[in-house]
Amino acid sequence: MTGGSGWDRRRVLRAGAAALGGAGVGWSASATLSHAVAAPTAAPREVTVITPSAGSETVAAIGTHQTGIDTAPQAHLSLIGWNLHPGATRQELSRMMRLLSDDASRLSSGEGALADTEPELAKNPSRLTVTFGWGPRVVRDLVPAARRPRLDALPSFSRDRLDDAWGQTDVVAQVCSDDPVTLAHARRMLVKDASSFADVAWMQHGFRAARGSAPDGTTMRNLMGQVDGTVNLSPAAPADVPLIWAAEPAAFAGGTCLVVRRIRMHLDTWDRVDRIGREATIGRRLDNGAPLTGTDEFDDPDFSAADRFGFPIIDPASHVARARSADAAERFLRRSYNYTHDRAGGDGGDAEDSGLVFLAFAADPGRQFVPVQQRLDEQDRLNEWVTTIGSAVYAVPPAPAEGGYVGHQLLEGDGSRTEGS
Amino acid sequence: MSRERRVVGALVVAVLAFIALTGTMPPASAHVTFVGSDPSDGARLRTVPSRIVLQFSEELSPPAAVVLTGPEGSSAEAGKTRIDGRRVLVDVDLADGASGEGTYGVTFRVVSVDGHPVSGQVTFVVGDGPLEESPGDSGAAEVEADTPSDPAAADPRGQARPAESDAPISWGQIQVGVPIVLFSLAALLAFLGRRQGT
Numbered sequence: 001m002t003g004g005s006g007w008d009r010r011r012v013l014r015a016g017a018a019a020l021g022g023a024g025v026g027w028s029a030s031a032t033l034s035h036a037v038a039a040p041t042a043a044p045r046e047v048t049v050i051t052p053s054a055g056s057e058t059v060a061a062i063g064t065h066q067t068g069i070d071t072a073p074q075a076h077l078s079l080i081g082w083n084l085h086p087g088a089t090r091q092e093l094s095r096m097m098r099l100l101s102d103d104a105s106r107l108s109s110g111e112g113a114l115a116d117t118e119p120e121l122a123k124n125p126s127r128l129t130v131t132f133g134w135g136p137r138v139v140r141d142l143v144p145a146a147r148r149p150r151l152d153a154l155p156s157f158s159r160d161r162l163d164d165a166w167g168q169t170d171v172v173a174q175v176c177s178d179d180p181v182t183l184a185h186a187r188r189m190l191v192k193d194a195s196s197f198a199d200v201a202w203m204q205h206g207f208r209a210a211r212g213s214a215p216d217g218t219t220m221r222n223l224m225g226q227v228d229g230t231v232n233l234s235p236a237a238p239a240d241v242p243l244i245w246a247a248e249p250a251a252f253a254g255g256t257c258l259v260v261r262r263i264r265m266h267l268d269t270w271d272r273v274d275r276i277g278r279e280a281t282i283g284r285r286l287d288n289g290a291p292l293t294g295t296d297e298f299d300d301p302d303f304s305a306a307d308r309f310g311f312p313i314i315d316p317a318s319h320v321a322r323a324r325s326a327d328a329a330e331r332f333l334r335r336s337y338n339y340t341h342d343r344a345g346g347d348g349g350d351a352e353d354s355g356l357v358f359l360a361f362a363a364d365p366g367r368q369f370v371p372v373q374q375r376l377d378e379q380d381r382l383n384e385w386v387t388t389i390g391s392a393v394y395a396v397p398p399a400p401a402e403g404g405y406v407g408h409q410l411l412e413g414d415g416s417r418t419e420g421s
Numbered sequence: 422m423s424r425e426r427r428v429v430g431a432l433v434v435a436v437l438a439f440i441a442l443t444g445t446m447p448p449a450s451a452h453v454t455f456v457g458s459d460p461s462d463g464a465r466l467r468t469v470p471s472r473i474v475l476q477f478s479e480e481l482s483p484p485a486a487v488v489l490t491g492p493e494g495s496s497a498e499a500g501k502t503r504i505d506g507r508r509v510l511v512d513v514d515l516a517d518g519a520s521g522e523g524t525y526g527v528t529f530r531v532v533s534v535d536g537h538p539v540s541g542q543v544t545f546v547v548g549d550g551p552l553e554e555s556p557g558d559s560g561a562a563e564v565e566a567d568t569p570s571d572p573a574a575a576d577p578r579g580q581a582r583p584a585e586s587d588a589p590i591s592w593g594q595i596q597v598g599v600p601i602v603l604f605s606l607a608a609l610l611a612f613l614g615r616r617q618g619t
Contacts, residue, residue, distance in 0.1 A: 013610040269535075274452055275569035277536030285570040309540045310488065311530045317484055383530065384482060 037291040048212040055347035058109055064254030065245065066406060067108070068129030069333070069361050070235035072216065074176040077183045077206035077337040078187045079260065079357060081169035081392070082198035083263050093171075094411045096197035097132065100173070101405035103189050103357060104130035107182075114187045126179035126211075128186055130407045131330030133172045133258050133394030143410045151395045154259065157377040158351040158389070164391025168260045169201045174258070174359070176213040205264060205392075206337025206357040217295065219289060223338050223354040224265055225283055227289025230297055231324075238313050244333050246363040251409040252399030257365045259332070261373075262339075262390030262412040268350060270385045283320030289318065319382040332362035332369050338377050354388070355386075365393055453479040453533035456507075460545040469497050469521035469547050474511040485509045504531075519607045522548030544562040570601025 084093065105115040108128045112119025134143075153168065171192055174320045177183040178417045191200055222228040233240040244253050270350045272277075275286060283301065284291050291301035292314050299321055305313045314321055325331070341353040362368040376383070397407040426615040439541065456476040460466055475487070481504045489499035489511065497519070500512035509531060515521050530540040 218615050274537040276538070277452070277533075279569055280532065280538045281536045287570040307540065309530065309542060311486055311528075311540060315530075315532070315538065317532075379484070380480070381536065384536065385535065 010170070020170060020391050024119070028284065046215055048215065054211060055126050055182075056110065057127045057178075058125050059127050059129050059397060061105065061108065065256075065398050066113070066131045068131035068174055068176055069244070069256060069335070070416065071366040072128070073208060073220070073335055074291055075178045075208050075211050075356065076180050076183045076206075078175045078183055079204040079206070080175065080202045081174045081203070081238075082137070082171040082173075082185065083171045083201050084198045088142075088197065092194045092197055093138065093142050095248065096171075096194055097407045097411075098405040099198070100130075100132065100190055101400060103186075103193055104132075104173075104406075107186045107189065113193070116189060116391070118185060121181060121185035123190055124179055124182055126177045126182050128175070128179075128182055130186065130190070130397060131176075131258075132344050133174070133396040134407070135170050135172070135392065135394055137168075137393050138170045139242050139373075141344040144413075147413060149246060149252040149255065149257075149365075149395050149410075151257060154365070154391050154393050155194055155370060157388070158231065159377050159383055160391060161387050161389055162391055162421070163389045166202055166392075167227040168206070168392040171198060172258070172260070172266050172392070172394050200351060202390075204339065204357050205348075206339045209262045209336060222265075222268060222336075222338070222356055223267070223340070224278070227284065227285060227286075227297060228276075228285075229334050230289050231331075233331055235333070240331075240333075243329065243331060243363055243368060244361055252395070252398065253412065256361045256363055256395050256396045259360040259362065259365050260370050260390070260392045260394070261360075261388050262355065263358050264355040264387050265387050266354055266385045266387070267354050273385070280315055280382075281318060283314040283318035292339075305330060311418055315381065317379050317381050319376070322380045323372055324374060325375075327371075330368055332341075332365070332371050332372075335359045335361065345409050355389075361396070424567070428467075438558050439493070452537040453477050453481075453531075453539050453549050455529075455539055455541050458527070458543045460543075462543040462545070463552060464545040466545060466547050466554070469513060469515045469525075469534070471513055473511040473527055475511070475529055475531070475543070477509075477531060477533070477539070479535065480507055481509065482536070483536045486533075487511050488528045489513065490526040490528070491521070496602075497521050522550060524550075524553040547618060558595070596613070 019264045049244040057369055061067055084096075086413055106113050108115055108125055109127045110123055110124045111403050116122060134151075136151045138154045139148060142147075156162075171194075172388055175183060175186050175190065177186065184291050187203070194200075205380055209218070219227050219229050233243055235241065244256055245253075246257070247253050273281065279292060290299055293302040293305045294300070301314055301324070303312060303314055303316070303324070307313050312321075316322075327372065336359050339353075339355050339357050341355075343351060360369055400406050400408055450505060454477065456478050458473045458476060460470055473487075473489070483504050485504050487499055487502050489497065491497045497513055497515045500514040502509065502511045504510075509529065511527070516536060523546065524544060526542055526544050528540075530538060532538045544552065596614045
């Protein structure tokens with residue numbers, strides 16, 4: 001290519017240099033930007049507008065069940081685990097429950113507790129609920145035999161690495177609210193009022209998406225990024241009712257049992273698992289939580305669908321396959337929360353731990369939960385990246401009668417039935 | 422617009438279009454691959470092996486799934502299967518006195534300790550007969566390239582998804598390498614341009 005129409009070698013070379021240099025800049029900028037731009041989340045179909053009235057929302061205490069079980073999960077959780085002072089009697093437990101139930105009832109309706117030093121902090125209940133439970137030792141030693149519900153301690157599972165710091169306690173309160181300020185205040189009132197009867201053994205804090213960041217009812221995501229809780233009992237479904245609410249003994253009718261498992265995630269090694277590996281480990285897609293054999297989150301997994309090599313598309317060792325049971329009774333109402341826990345100054349690993357405060361309600365945990373956990377303990381691809389570090393189970397009494405406190409039917413009877421005590 | 426500017430413009434547009442088309446980049450990932458087997462794919466043996474070894478590039482996590490298919494009427498079965506680091510060892514049980522001649526298929530799916538699954542199939546023939554198509558697939562050692570869900574797509578099933586790369590070059594390398602190549606070429610051309618006299 002020589003002169004003539006204004007083109008000479010030098011101009012071609014300069015033009016090429018400019019074009020390639022410009023393209024190089026463009027490419028670098030695009031590569032940088034595509035890393036910086038977060039993966040867009042699915043747009044909510046409707047926008048939830050947070051008005052001042054969201055703070056005034058309360059959860060009504062009606063019916064035979066304590067609130068906070070079939071309540072749509074609020075954004076924040078504090079689980080408080082107490083051990084009664086040594087030698088505590090049934091009377092002392094009932095005095096403690098009377099005080100705490102009164103606090104819970106007032107705070108949940110937006111009033112300060114009795115002798116509340118910051119009553120203004122109770123003004124936005126934001127769907128505050130407080131749910132009380134008792135551990136096996138309390139049930140065995142302090143509840144009269146005729147009214148005593150069945151509550152077995154959870155067995156040990158071979159892969160658990162239980163830390164006493166998160167172990168079984170005598171009493172638990174599950175305190176939930178959409179507002180963390182309300183929650184902190186409620187927590188402090190309960191702890192203050194329980195202090196003459198019991199010592200705090202642990203507090204487990206957890207969180208879900210803030211109210212309004214996704215449409216109400218959206219299944220939560222855990223800190224591994226997975227849609228978590230798709231398959232769940234529904235208190236509105238008649239077939240599920242006997243799996244959630246206990247029916248006997250009569251004093252316990254309308255109560256339930258709560259399983260608490262603190263599950264630590266190993267996100268440092270999980271970081272090495274690519275997207276395919278993550279989906280194969282669980283058996284569900286990451287983008288919308290659909291099973292690998294389906295398209296929508298609530299599609300039933302097809303465990304017999306095979307790939308072209310004849311292997312099941314959903315790995316039989318995957319979490320979803322191992323958790324599923326042919327026995328429809330092996331199900332429970334999950335109501336878990338994410339947790340992070342500072343580890344600054346720790347062994348040089350991550351600055352904070354991440355995990356799940358796994359909460360499950362079931363009328364009979366031994367029948368409904370334990371076999372599932374046994375199966376997962378034996379084999380679950382997810383086990384490589386999670387370890388259970390805390391485990392506890394509680395009997396959750398029914399709602400108190402008018403003027404009563406949580407658990408009074410069990411400790412004192414309701415007086416209208418002929419029961420021994 | 423001068424012809425020189427049009428050329429520059431066209432080149433830049435072409436490169437930017439390429440960037441736009443390949444804009445959704447899957448994360449660069451080094452994942453487990455099937456390295457080989459003994460017997461190797463397509464091998465011809467005199468007798469049925471007592472053990473099959475599948476070799477992978479990374480440590481594996483149990484369980485491993487291996488299916489052994491044999492010729493019609495074959496009495497060879499997959500026996501004990503276990504993982505040994507980066508290998509899967511499969512004992513082959515053959516009934517006493519059986520010749521076991523014919524084509525065999527070994528179909529596997531394993532998962533690495535980093536959670537990544539890989540599936541494939543290897544065939545071999547015992548005796549002098551032909552190496553036949555094994556049931557379910559052609560004879561070459563095939564490795565399944567799974568496609569993950571697309572994080573950016575609203576309806577990934579309706580879109581073409583990027584194939585999980587079994588390619589030797591990762592996207593991360595391409596993202597860095599392309600601008601380097603472009604800048605190098607630009608510098609070279611600019612240098613040459615300066616040296617050329619009018």
